[in-house]
Structure formats: structure tokens, C-alpha cells
Amino acid sequence: MTAGSGLPQIALDRIARASASGVRTSLLSVPSAVSAHAVGISPIGEVMGCIVQHIGWQGWAGCGYWGNGFGQVRSTSFGSYQPYVDAVRHGYDTALARLSDEARMLGADGIIDVRITVTHLGRDNHEFVALGSAVRLGDERSGIGNIPKALPVPFLTELPGADVAKLMLHGWMPTSIVYGIALAIRHDDWMTYSQTRSWTNQEVSGFTELTSNVRRQSRRIVTAQAGQKGAGGVLITTSTMRVWEQEPSDGHRDHLAEARMFGTGVVQFPRPGVPKPPRTLNFLPLR
């Protein structure tokens, strides 16, 4: 059970005790737990995955300007910061894998309401924490449609119980948390320079290109990752963008942009014998 999981002894002990005593804990709110119960989901334990990682090497392959004949266009290069992107991905992946390991040891089918946080501890050290509630599927699990009797890999989602319940009632199942991180750099050339200092208001095409490229790149990674994990779609939950500048040498300035996108992969499954949910009703809440 413990082989290759990479969990410290204290975590293994807690999980072993929880699974022996059968005490059931969760991080779910009351509405979340009640609505999850409505589709047969029962919480069995709160689970965590954590890693502190030193990200000291960002990678550097220039700003893409010099190999471009000093031309104005398309100076972004995605390859240059791959070590940094890989390190951040490693942080998230490890936290999520350890979270899954705890859940698997509890005999869970999935983890819902996952919360991921990254804290900067100083000196290039970052803590990645994933917290969630491990759950078992009820009747849904016992052979309806394409859902096997036991899930080899727990499903993961950031969505709370109510959202998971609504999806399942409509024949959708969350599969996994997918995310895309992209970082790109662009040299400030004469065009960028003149556009930002012009007396007329105008688009700064180089910066537009930079941010559009990283957003597209992160969307592409999310889509590819979800495809690999067999999802039929992705519901994006968070999407962030950060732009900053650096001056590697005198009179040479570059801009960097980083886009991160997180979402839950979902897949549609047939539900033979299950009546279609009623059409949405009109309600007027009294408050």
C-alpha cells in the first residue's frame, strides 16, 4: 500500500488509523455534503497532498530577439523558460498525486472540493498544498453505464458537492483536475518603444501578441491534458495572467507574461434506466 507513494510516516499512520476506525471526516460544507449525498456520494475522509519545492533555476535562452534577424515580429519563444514551467508543474503534480495516494489508501473513488494553494516561503521556496474530501460513489458506482465497479485512479475535481451532484444528475462525471501554465518573453524593440511613447493612442501590438500567445498556449495545454485523460470537456475554474518586465542589461528590456488556467475535466456517460432529470423549474426565492 505504501510502496512508491512518497508519503511521510505520519500521513500513512493517520490514513491507516482512519481506515481502521472508520471515522468519517470531510471538508465539505453542509449544502455541499447534502447535495453530494443526493447522488449517492458519501465522504470518507479529508485528504491532503503537500510539497515544498525550491525553484532556483528559471531557464534562460534569451529573449528570442537575436536569432530573429533583429526583426520586429514574433520574438516570443516558449522553450526558454521550460525549466521553470516544469518545476511549477512538478509542484502541482506532486501535491495532487500525494492527495490521490491518501484517498486511494482510504478506498475512495474520488476527491471533491479540492483546494490548491501555493505559498511563497521566501528564498525561492514554494509550498504547494492540495486539500480535499475523499468520497465513495454509491449506486452510481455499482455498475451503471461506463463507470467501473472500482475506479483505478480516483476522480478529482475542484467543484463542490452541489456542482458535482448537478453534473451527475445530467449525465456528466468529473474526471480530473487539468491545468495549463505557459510563460513567454518578448524583447522590447523599437516598435514597442515607439508605440508606448507615441502621442497618439494606439495598440501596442508586441504586448498584445505576448499575452495572447501565453493565454492560447495555456488553453492548448489544458485541452491536450484533458484529452489525454479522456475528458470530453473542461470547465475552467480559474484563469490568471501576470506580466512583468526585466532588464538583463543596460538599455535592454524584456517583458514576460505567465498565464495559468485551472479546470475540471468532465465526461458524459450514458445512464440507462435512470430517468432524465426534470426540466429546470422557475422558482422565486423568498428573502
Place this chain on the structure above:
Amino acid sequence: MTIDPNALGIPQDALRRLSAMRPGQATSMFTSDLSVNEFLLVREAGFRPLGLVFGSSIYHVGFQAGRWSKNQEMTTLSGAMYHARELAMTRMEAEADVLGADGVVAVRLEIEFKEFGSDLAEFTAVGTAVKADTAAAPDGFGWKPNTGKPFTSDLSGQDFWTLLQAGYAPLGLVMGTCVYHIAHQKFSQSFSNIGQNVEIPQFTEALYDARELAMSRMQAEGEALHAEGIVGVNLLSLPHRWGGHTTEFFAVGTAVRPLRADHSIPTPQLMLPLADR
């Protein structure tokens, strides 16, 4: 009219990816930033999400000198705010067009002034491209407006569902903007107002003027789409970074067209929620 994506600066690999996501192909997979409620309601309304689409423009919005004691529209700045938003919207529509979408729902049109450069703002339009299950709307026409581009709407998935239930369809996101410089008071005037509660006519006039200009421009965009009306209108005063006397007045809403003659919806049932929010 079709949009030429190459003219808008969309990289080729983005187009290939978007083309690969066309529904009916083996690799069809959607992305969307709709919430679960919105996603399920948009599907129940008869639309399938195709993909998350966005358009962006980083724009240098400088300053325009206004006469210190004069109420006036800053036409250069108005033009810049319009142009930058149009660029973001058009690029988003072009992405949706490549996906073969009928429309874009839950559009968010946002401005963020960037810390990394003076007077630089990023204008973004983000939404979910959708395709209708039926080629024609209940009134027999297509879903797209007279421009031939996908319809756009900043209504949430919930509002979109309700709108269709009531027999309306969105035509397009319409907007009007006016950057206005409000005159400073002359010294003699502010002096004579000391200790009195009075209207300051030139301030009232200026705010009227600016809002009316913004709203009439939005109205003109709705008329160009042959809309019956504009719903979900927001009239915003955005101070941005031009100091206290220069403000952008921005009107934005969704132009709609009727799908049928009657617009009744079932009477909602009253419900007592057991949650405090």
C-alpha cells in the same frame, strides 16, 4: 461577411487547434469557463459549448489635454477606448467563427491598467463559443445577426436561459463610450457657493451630457443590429487614471430580437430557501 483570421493577428497554431475542435470530429472537446449551473442551463437551452474564446489588445491610452474650465468630450480618448474594445471583441468573434460557433455567451469585457508601463491597458474579451442544436431559431431565421458574425452576449448562462424561455434571442453585445472632461469651477463661483446648498449647473450638465452620449451610442449600435431592445444594460463611470475631472462613461448591454409573438413564461413558484445566502 466572414472574418479573415489572418488579418487579425491570430497565430496559425491557434487556428489549427481551434479547427481541430470543430464538433463532429474525432478530437472534439470543449473548454469553457462557465460555472456548472451555466453549463447545464446553456445545454438545456439547446446550445452546446464549443470552446473558451478570447480576444485581447494591449493599448497605449495616453492623456489628452482638456481646457481646464470647459466641459468637453475627450474625443481622442473616447476613440481609443472604443477602438481597443472593438479590437478585443473582433478577435474573440474571429476565434468563435473559426470554431463554427453560432454565438458567444457569458462574455466579459474587461480593462486592466498594467503596472509594467505607463498608460498601458489590456482590454480583454472572454466568453464561451456555443453552437445551437437546431440550425434555425424558432422564428425560422438563423442564430447569427445581420453581420454574419456569431452573436455575442454578456448575459450569464442563467440570464441566457431565461431570455430564450421568454422568446428572445441575443443579437450582440452593444456598447457606447464617452470620455468626458468636467470643467473646474471658476474661483469666483466656488467662492460665492461657500456655505450654501446649491446645484452646480455645469457639473450636472456635464454628467448628463456624458451619460447621454454614451447611451445614445449604445442605442445606435442596437439599431444597426435591428434589435427590438437592449437588456442587462450597465451604465458605468470609470475614472481610470486620468485624474478627478476626466471620466469614462460606458454603457454596455445585450441587444435582443423576438423569437415569437408572446413572451410569457410560466409563473415562478415561490420557494423558501434553507440557506442564508
